[in-house]
Amino acid sequence: MVTEDMDKNIVLIGLMGSGKSMIARELGKRLKVPVVATDDLVEAREGEAIHEIFKSKGEAYFRNLESEIIKEVSLRRGIVIDCGGGAVLRKENLQHLKGNGIVFYLQATPQVIYQRIKNEGHRPLLKVPDPLGRIKELHQQRLPLYNQAHYTIDANDASIEGPVVEILKKI
Ligand code: S3P
Numbered sequence: 001m002v003t004e005d006m007d008k009n010i011v012l013i014g015l016m017g018s019g020k021s022m023i024a025r026e027l028g029k030r031l032k033v034p035v036v037a038t039d040d041l042v043e044a045r046e047g048e049a050i051h052e053i054f055k056s057k058g059e060a061y062f063r064n065l066e067s068e069i070i071k072e073v074s075l076r077r078g079i080v081i082d083c084g085g086g087a088v089l090r091k092e093n094l095q096h097l098k099g100n101g102i103v104f105y106l107q108a109t110p111q112v113i114y115q116r117i118k119n120e121g122h123r124p125l126l127k128v129p130d131p132l133g134r135i136k137e138l139h140q141q142r143l144p145l146y147n148q149a150h151y152t153i154d155a156n157d158a159s160i161e162g163p164v165v166e167i168l169k170k171i
Contacts, residue, residue: 006031006033006077006078006171007077007078007100008077008078008100008101008102008171009073009074009076009077009078009079009080009081009097009100009101009102010024010027010031010079010080010081010101010102010104010167010171011080011081011083011097011098011101011102011103011104012024012080012081012082012083012104012106013083013085013087013088013097013103013104013105013106013146013149014085014105014106014107014108014146014155015085015108015110015113015135015138015139015142015146016084016085016113016117016123016125016126017108017112017113017114017116017117018085018106018107018108018113018155019106019108019155019160019163020082020083020106021037021082022160023106023155023160023163023164023167024037024080024081024082026160026164027080027164027167027168028080030164030168031080031168033078033079033080034078034079034080035079035080035081035082036073036076036079036080036081036082037081037082038066038069038070038073038081038082038083038084038087039082039084041069041073042062042065042066042069042084045065045069046065049122050062050084050122050124051122051123051124053065054124055124059124063086063089063090066084066086066087066093067090067092067093070083070087070093070096070097071092071093071096074096074097074099074100074101075099075100076100077100081097081101083097085138085142086125086142088142088145088146088148089142089145094145094148098150102150102151102170102171103148103149103150103151104149104150104151104152104153104167104170105146105147105149105151105152105153106153106155106163107146107152107153107154107155107156108155108156109139109156110132110135110136110139111132112156113135113139114131114132114135118131125138151167151170153166153167154166
């Protein structure tokens, strides 16, 4: 594919730790297109890290900001959008993202995700006594929403090469 042809966006959704950010960066590099992460844009707009926003203003405040950002970036074309794991929670978010975008769900099992992120301390939703149980819960709750993606990509392997090639084949 010639990059100038990319008038659609590539949208990555999936649970935290599914590899969205690494895969998004690699796609951006190979296609020579901009990559935006909704979490980064939320942090930049608010001047605060996500875990601080959760702590000081609560999850609902964060979700409102996230929706605003998603609405804005969805209007762009030819970019890779790395979405926060909860971006699918509001129906309108997915509708906006699908407007100009091909949506890929990066599927990884709760166990794989837990192994990847168990030593990271900055995830507000996982600051609980049983993080694996919490990941399983989130996975179960969100699966029907993630399944609304155009494509599901297996992201269980430690290497990002497989998912990157899969996505490039589909666009
Ligand atoms: C969240 C995932 C995070 C971030 C916030 C909430 C979620 O993004 O948006 O902590 O609800 O799953 P990543 O999936 O990029 O870690």
